[in-house]
Amino acid sequence: MKILFSKTAHDAGISAARVFADVLKKKPNAVVGLATGSSPIGMYDELTEMTKRGEISFRDVHSVNLDEYVGLTPEHDQSYNYFMHKNLFDRVDIKAENTNLPSGIAKDPTAECKRYDALIASMGGIDIQVLGIGNNGHIGFNEPADAFTKGTTLVNLTDSTIDANSRFFASRDLVPTRAISMGVGQIMKAKRILLIALGKGKAEILERALFGDVTPRVPASILQFAEDVTVCADEDALSVILEKHPEAVTR
């Protein structure tokens, strides 16, 4: 595992974009696993700039997103579909038909999970999977639980996640209580994983995830077993790691 230090969130976005761009340069038709949340926004901004400068292209790229809220239409401004269009898809040369997210409005969410699993399998696996980390250690929407999820799952969101995400909605009761999320097993199959963590609020959980026990109570802790993980984080998110394991951080 590589833990790359950045002084600021802006620099961490640039550092993450370099890791991501390297994959596209080596494999222009890569399958990329994408994430939402505030953490990857800086990376998406930089990838947009790199595309404008002609350094990379998404022309032959296929994407699969980690998750989507159940009950939100793709046009809803808090849906992850909307987020992806605004922050990346509408700004780069990716083909709309090559982008994929679970549908939040599928009549049968369980069937939608199966469809998504089959889709990922048919794409031949994920070359790079981008992740943020939730305050409780979740990845995608895989919440702390007794066991790691395997494939795409219909999840009940925890109170802490609903609280954390209520900042984006007019009121807490408008936050969806369920989501469809790629499973931890699928995330672990990605050839490369890029985890982005920003801000003081992530410092404790990031240290527990990367150095604590591997347990489904901290879903991101499974990344300790992944083959190829790069963590791009700012100084604030790294503060506990810098204190306890300074030797693990690359400056």
Ligand code: GLP
């Ligand atoms: C949401 C998403 C996660 C994301 C997490 C952290 O719950 N489902 O994929 O990693 O929030 O978000 P942020 O990056 O805004 O802290």
